[in-house]
Amino acid sequence: MTGAVSVGRVGPFDRLGRYLTQVAAVADAEVVKLRHDPIELVSRAVQPVLWLLLFGQVMGRVRGFSAGGRYIDFLAPGVLAQSVLFVAIFYGLSAIWERDLGVLHRYLVSPAPRSALVIGKALASSVRGLSQSLVIYVCAALANVALSFDLAHVLGVIAFIVLASALFSTFSLIVACIVKTRERFMGIGQFLTMPIFFASNAIYPISIMPGWLRMISRANPLSYEVDGLRSLMLSGGVNQFGLTTDYLTLVAATVVLIIIATRMYPRLTQ
Amino acid sequence: MIVEVQELTRRFGPLVAVDRVSLQIAAGETFALIGPNGAGKSTLMKMLTTMLPPSSGRAVVAGYDVARQPQQVRAHIGYVPQLLSADGDLTGYENMLLSARLYLISGRERAAKIAQALDMMGLTAAKDRLVKTYSGGMARRLEIAQSTLHRPAVLFMDEPTVGLDPRGRRAVWDHVKTLKAEIGAAVVFSTHYMDEAEAVCDRVALINGGRLVALGTPEELRSAQGPEATLDDVFAALTGARIVQGEAAA
Numbered sequence: 001m002t003g004a005v006s007v008g009r010v011g012p013f014d015r016l017g018r019y020l021t022q023v024a025a026v027a028d029a030e031v032v033k034l035r036h037d038p039i040e041l042v043s044r045a046v047q048p049v050l051w052l053l054l055f056g057q058v059m060g061r062v063r064g065f066s067a068g069g070r071y072i073d074f075l076a077p078g079v080l081a082q083s084v085l086f087v088a089i090f091y092g093l094s095a096i097w098e099r100d101l102g103v104l105h106r107y108l109v110s111p112a113p114r115s116a117l118v119i120g121k122a123l124a125s126s127v128r129g130l131s132q133s134l135v136i137y138v139c140a141a142l143a144n145v146a147l148s149f150d151l152a153h154v155l156g157v158i159a160f161i162v163l164a165s166a167l168f169s170t171f172s173l174i175v176a177c178i179v180k181t182r183e184r185f186m187g188i189g190q191f192l193t194m195p196i197f198f199a200s201n202a203i204y205p206i207s208i209m210p211g212w213l214r215m216i217s218r219a220n221p222l223s224y225e226v227d228g229l230r231s232l233m234l235s236g237g238v239n240q241f242g243l244t245t246d247y248l249t250l251v252a253a254t255v256v257l258i259i260i261a262t263r264m265y266p267r268l269t270q
Numbered sequence: 271m272i273v274e275v276q277e278l279t280r281r282f283g284p285l286v287a288v289d290r291v292s293l294q295i296a297a298g299e300t301f302a303l304i305g306p307n308g309a310g311k312s313t314l315m316k317m318l319t320t321m322l323p324p325s326s327g328r329a330v331v332a333g334y335d336v337a338r339q340p341q342q343v344r345a346h347i348g349y350v351p352q353l354l355s356a357d358g359d360l361t362g363y364e365n366m367l368l369s370a371r372l373y374l375i376s377g378r379e380r381a382a383k384i385a386q387a388l389d390m391m392g393l394t395a396a397k398d399r400l401v402k403t404y405s406g407g408m409a410r411r412l413e414i415a416q417s418t419l420h421r422p423a424v425l426f427m428d429e430p431t432v433g434l435d436p437r438g439r440r441a442v443w444d445h446v447k448t449l450k451a452e453i454g455a456a457v458v459f460s461t462h463y464m465d466e467a468e469a470v471c472d473r474v475a476l477i478n479g480g481r482l483v484a485l486g487t488p489e490e491l492r493s494a495q496g497p498e499a500t501l502d503d504v505f506a507a508l509t510g511a512r513i514v515q516g517e518a519a520a
Contacts, residue, residue, distance in 0.1 A: 103356070111344040269321055
């Protein structure tokens, strides 16, 4: 007789526990890999440093760009959001890579529900996003950004980074399931990041945009992430949409994307 | 019967990759799917392991329908795909831990079961090395250990020894034999190494162009073609094609 796992007839509490075990297994494997090879985190920090130290210093001299206040303070949350976006948006590429290697089969042939795999991968991306954020906080402190280290604010920033990483990495996973090959993904990845970034409030306020771009920007999840971060990352920071709106918008978008990705993920191996 | 397949078919556009295949595999049996590249072996196996939905027909594995209860099927099978599915950037132990958690081996039993499985596959000494430093045969054995930690009723292996040297191949099969004695699972594998199929399996299915062309014990199939015949001769007599296409079958 075999002692295989039974997946039916268990209480809801056990069921949740099992589900979380499987989610954690996927996320944890990713964290362990990051620990084996932390160089990647450092190399990814170069770009945001350039934004903060070069772009920020120069553009800070342009008047009217930052809706009052210092431009570097305005820019820092935008750079944080941007670098998390850039890490997450290429997540689909690693899914395709895992498919090409065969590793994806290991996950898909397990009894873990597909949604647990997708959420596990999303959380793995969140861990990357958080470690990236740490680097940016250090850079921002060096650039004399008025950071807030109030505990509630820091926890709020963590929540936003976790959500936004999950959101954009799941979006990326969906794109990967559609295009299916590395070559096509590379082309599309570049094509996606720039519009998401520039059609947002990351480096300039929505108020100075032309009307049509303002509408796009209001529909862009990145704007809500940046807006939330502006009030949490800085001491005395203000936001435009309200924290609750920011947070709920990101939660809703993430849930919708996870549902879509759950349906599409198994097709990557077919 | 641990595997029951009726008229199973898979089309990709106009191409019929698997064409109305019917067969049954008994619990504990070792069963080989033999055929040239592109015969439909992998597609058939992907359907039996729920990795690909059938276009028509029906398959029941370990008592569950592959189309309607895929999650139940997955809980009761192990699958070693043709490509390397162990993660090269993790150590052998970390790969095992990942599988143990995905298969919901309880936290109390995890360490002991992983240690036992690594030992059975002869990988205890290498457990803390990154899998990308493993030889092909070691990686395959690790994948087998990962796929059987939950004691599945059927272990599916797609070309498990392709690309391995003779020593690596022998080690894989020796370990599979030990494992089978331990957990009693049926083993279903595809191969185009004839000698391997004859040496290890109870029955073979010859597949060509998506169709099942012959099914039986190696002796039964050979005896129809005369005393000196090999399985390759049997295949040639039935289809007019050779399975081993210029590749050394040694």
